[in-house]
Amino acid sequence: xxxxxxxxxxxxxxxxxxxxxxxxxxxxxxxxxxxxxxxxxxxxxxxxxxxxxxxxxxxxxxxxxxxxxxxxxxxxxxxxxxxxxxxxxxxxxxxxxxxxxxxxxxxxxxxxxxxxxxxxxxxxxxxxxxxxxxxxxxxxxxxxxxxxxxxxxxxxxxxxxxxxxxxxxx
Numbered sequence: 001x002x003x004x005x006x007x008x009x010x011x012x013x014x015x016x017x018x019x020x021x022x023x024x025x026x027x028x029x030x031x032x033x034x035x036x037x038x039x040x041x042x043x044x045x046x047x048x049x050x051x052x053x054x055x056x057x058x059x060x061x062x063x064x065x066x067x068x069x070x071x072x073x074x075x076x077x078x079x080x081x082x083x084x085x086x087x088x089x090x091x092x093x094x095x096x097x098x099x100x101x102x103x104x105x106x107x108x109x110x111x112x113x114x115x116x117x118x119x120x121x122x123x124x125x126x127x128x129x130x131x132x133x134x135x136x137x138x139x140x141x142x143x144x145x146x147x148x149x150x151x152x153x154x155x156x157x158x159x160x161x162x163x164x165x166x167x168x169x170x
Contacts, residue, residue, distance in 0.1 A: 091130025
């Protein structure tokens with residue numbers, strides 16, 4: 001047996017305005033939570049304590065090369081090591097660090113226990129080489145991060161404007 005649903009009077013005046021403000025606030029908060037500072041979709045490495053956030057690729061100015069930035073967070077009590085990155089969008093993805101203004105390719109990066117590995121403009125970064133097509137703003141690049149101890153993480157990295165400057169500073 002279904003119970004009747006009580007009917008409330010239609011909102012008018014001030015109640016209608018407050019309802020609109022509340023709805024807008026909820027929608028805005030939801031949008032901010034979903035977008036964060038870029039892509040943060042990760043899958044794989046379940047239960048390892050590793051996660052990826054704030055990923056993005058500035059729209060490349062070159063047809064065959066691009067940079068990528070992200071933050072890897074390790075909530076576990078054990079150090080790990082990022083050993084390689086692959087993507088179907090590029091022939092090769094290499095790991096780079098910048099020290100004293102000089103960029104150098106490295107074979108791996110430590111991901112400290114209870115810490116973060118940050119890839120940012122002017123510092124550690126990913127280089128996507130031999131691009132199979134030039135990514136445009138609004139595209140999403142899929143990449144797989146491989147670690148020495150944990151299983152791989154799959155990341156959906158959004159392509160942002162060439163001048164994108166995230167609020168997180170990376």
